[in-house]
Amino acid sequence: MKPLKMFFVTLTTLFSLVTAEVVSASSIATDSHSFANVQDVRTTNLSIDLTVDFTRKQLSGFVEHDLEWLNPKATRFIVDTRALVVEQVKAMRKDGTWADVSYVLGITDAIKGQPLTMQLTPASTKVRIYYHTTAGTTGLQWLSVAQTTEKKQPFLFSQSQAIHARSWIPLQDSPAVRITYQAHIRTPKDLLAVMSADNSQNTARDGDYYFSMPQRVPTYLIALAVGDLHFKEMSQQTGVYAEKAWLDKAVYEFADTQKMIDVASKLYGEYHWGRYDLLILPSSFPFGGMENPRLSFITPTVITGDRSLVSLIAHELAHSWSGNLITNASWNDLWVNEGFTNFVENRLMREVYGNERADMEANLSYHELLRDMKGLAPADTALKVDLTGRDPDDAFSLVPYVKGQLFLSWLESKFGKVRFDEFMASYFGKHQFQSMDTEVFLKFLSEQLVNKYPGVVDPQQIEQWVYKPGIPVDAVISQSDAFVKVEQQLQLWLKQEQPLRRLNTSKWTVHEWLHFINQLPRDLTLEQLSELDEVFMFSGSRNAEIFVAWARLTIPVNYPPIFTPLRKFLMEVGRTKFVVPLYKELKANPEKSGWASAIYREARAGYHPLTQSQIDKFLF
Numbered sequence: 274m275k276p277l278k279m280f281f282v283t284l285t286t287l288f289s290l291v292t293a294e295v296v297s298a299s300s301i302a303t304d305s306h307s308f309a310n311v312q313d314v315r316t317t318n319l320s321i322d323l324t325v326d327f328t329r330k331q332l333s334g335f336v337e338h339d340l341e342w343l344n345p346k347a348t349r350f351i352v353d354t355r356a357l358v359v360e361q362v363k364a365m366r367k368d369g370t371w372a373d374v375s376y377v378l379g380i381t382d383a384i385k386g387q388p389l390t391m392q393l394t395p396a397s398t399k400v401r402i403y404y405h406t407t408a409g410t411t412g413l414q415w416l417s418v419a420q421t422t423e424k425k426q427p428f429l430f431s432q433s434q435a436i437h438a439r440s441w442i443p444l445q446d447s448p449a450v451r452i453t454y455q456a457h458i459r460t461p462k463d464l465l466a467v468m469s470a471d472n473s474q475n476t477a478r479d480g481d482y483y484f485s486m487p488q489r490v491p492t493y494l495i496a497l498a499v500g501d502l503h504f505k506e507m508s509q510q511t512g513v514y515a516e517k518a519w520l521d522k523a524v525y526e527f528a529d530t531q532k533m534i535d536v537a538s539k540l541y542g543e544y545h546w547g548r549y550d551l552l553i554l555p556s557s558f559p560f561g562g563m564e565n566p567r568l569s570f571i572t573p574t575v576i577t578g579d580r581s582l583v584s585l586i587a588h589e590l591a592h593s594w595s596g597n598l599i600t601n602a603s604w605n606d607l608w609v610n611e612g613f614t615n616f617v618e619n620r621l622m623r624e625v626y627g628n629e630r631a632d633m634e635a636n637l638s639y640h641e642l643l644r645d646m647k648g649l650a651p652a653d654t655a656l657k658v659d660l661t662g663r664d665p666d667d668a669f670s671l672v673p674y675v676k677g678q679l680f681l682s683w684l685e686s687k688f689g690k691v692r693f694d695e696f697m698a699s700y701f702g703k704h705q706f707q708s709m710d711t712e713v714f715l716k717f718l719s720e721q722l723v724n725k726y727p728g729v730v731d732p733q734q735i736e737q738w739v740y741k742p743g744i745p746v747d748a749v750i751s752q753s754d755a756f757v758k759v760e761q762q763l764q765l766w767l768k769q770e771q772p773l774r775r776l777n778t779s780k781w782t783v784h785e786w787l788h789f790i791n792q793l794p795r796d797l798t799l800e801q802l803s804e805l806d807e808v809f810m811f812s813g814s815r816n817a818e819i820f821v822a823w824a825r826l827t828i829p830v831n832y833p834p835i836f837t838p839l840r841k842f843l844m845e846v847g848r849t850k851f852v853v854p855l856y857k858e859l860k861a862n863p864e865k866s867g868w869a870s871a872i873y874r875e876a877r878a879g880y881h882p883l884t885q886s887q888i889d890k891f892l893f
């Protein structure tokens with residue numbers, strides 16, 4: 274009896290061991306937003322060879338994949354594409370010549386695009402896909418001469434995150450795949466091409482450019498921009514690429530970038546990427562910034578002349594650790610990129626500019642989170658989400674950013690700043706150039722902090738932070754003394770104890786002004802709004818954050834003076850974070866929804882495809 278029972282136990286234990294291993298291997302490899310058969314085969318390197326044709330608004334050429342086969346019996350290599358025309362596929366023979374490969378482009382999935390399935394076996398380790406982009410490409414914006422700042426040359430830029438790299442390069446478009454890449458880009462003469470790779474400052478402007486990214490990066494970090502770009506150095510390691518009109522302004526605005534790098538390297542370990550340059554894009558750039566390695570892409574709407582919005586640079590720089598060095602394994606784990614990055618961003622702002630500014634910024638973003646969460650389904654307020662069957666662009670919110678940051682701040686408050694800094698440094702050191710999912714992070718957290726210092730936090734609290742909706746009651750919200758003073762001044766006016774002109778505002782920074790506008794009651798009369806505008810000139814503010822906060826307050830009450838500058842703003846700026854809420858406010862106002870549609874009809878062609886598709890959903 275006994276031996277038999279033991280035999281069974283051994284068998285079941287063995288069995289569960291085997292299944293456990295299978296489950297964990299496939300759970301890491303499965304990305305519901307990619308068609309790629311990454312369990313069979315992985316791309317290790319891409320050689321990109323493309324010609325930029327501004328007349329046709331088309332990239333054409335080939336991409337060569339170096340393959341590492343994991344499954345010796347595999348018979349196919351599947352990559353992601355969207356709106357691409359595939360012309361031919363070739364595989365390298367043993368003797369170095371190229372043979373045709375049969376392939377099929379599958380049916381289009383509205384979210385994922387089309388799988389390109391190639392008949393290949395592990396005998397082939399180099400494959401070339403010849404292709405060109407089309408008008409349906411979502412990851413590129415082609416700007417006409419008229420849409421640029423200088424109005425002399427056209428402009429092209431890519432935006433690959435989250436799943437748009439596949440719309441300009443056929444590849445395994447999953448953040449769990451890391452590749453090195455080289456590129457040869459041909460452009461019209463006089464234009465400069467830059468990429469998320471080495472950009473040599475003294476390259477001849479001859480329309481023929483070579484790049485190399487020797488570190489392994491996820492595919493959403495492949496980036497290209499082409500335009501009438503010029504370079505100016507900020508420090509030995511940092512500089513700015515921009516159209517001429519922005520160059521000096523940007524160099525002034527972002528002069529503290531080197532300081533930020535130095536602080537970050539001291540806290541979290543070496544900066545691994547060599548140079549760190551900034552590329553200033555045309556104002557239609559759909560984001561604030563994009564952390565393309567070695568070359569962050571930056572909206573010109575943060576160039577205000579007073580360095581008030583440079584936390585964006587701290588943010589994109591922080592991604593050099595959280596995101597680019599350690600990468601979310603799937604888009605369900607986006608908080609592993611953005612929550613960590615918001616946390617690091619604030620940590621850098623604290624070191625470089627002091628506690629007061631860092632506290633104000635953290636407090637402002639907490640209030641933005643609360644506003645954002647009002648429109649979200651409860652399930653979308655968990656840190657770890659399941660986006661199967663959903664477009665990552667549609668599921669975008671501030672939750673992974675700010676709730677992620679709050680989670681890490683809460684841990685920091687529990688374990689102490691010194692220990693938490695050490696923890697973060699060892700996290701970045703131990704997992705560099707790897708992908709990270711929520712569960713692997715939680716395991717590391719348990720080993721390094723939770724179990725090491727028992728009784729400090731309860732594992733159930735961590736479960737709640739990560740998997741449950743809402744903000745836990747003991748979240749640590751940054752309070753700002755400066756904001757308390759702002760509220761006091763506001764009360765003096767609202768209670769008619771002081772006229773506006775006598776309020777003590779002379780030393781206020783942009784952050785205090787933003788708090789002031791956010792705290793204004795929503796039912797002010799037109800007279801009160803006029804008075805505010807007369808004294809503080811919000812409608813004429815050239816700071817986009819202030820202007821948009823003011824516009825969102827004044828649109829619903831039909832405050833007449835806002836509409837002329839608002840029209841101008843909507844025609845010029847395409848940053849989604851600004852224009853989507855503005856169009857939504859307009860649409861919600863029955864007297865202005867027609868006006869909004871008319872402006873959108875005119876402005877739409879100048880917006881990025883991502884911005885267009887977001888606004889198309891509710892306007893038009």
Ligand code: BES
Pocket residue numbers: 434435559560561562563564584585588589592611674850
């Ligand atoms: N990587 C993001 C932008 C992004 C996220 C693009 C997800 C596509 C999918 C970038 O670092 C970012 O977070 N930008 C923010 C910056 C802000 C929160 C400081 C932006 O664009 O506003």
Ligand code: ZN
Pocket residue numbers: 588592610611614
């Ligand atoms: Zn980010």
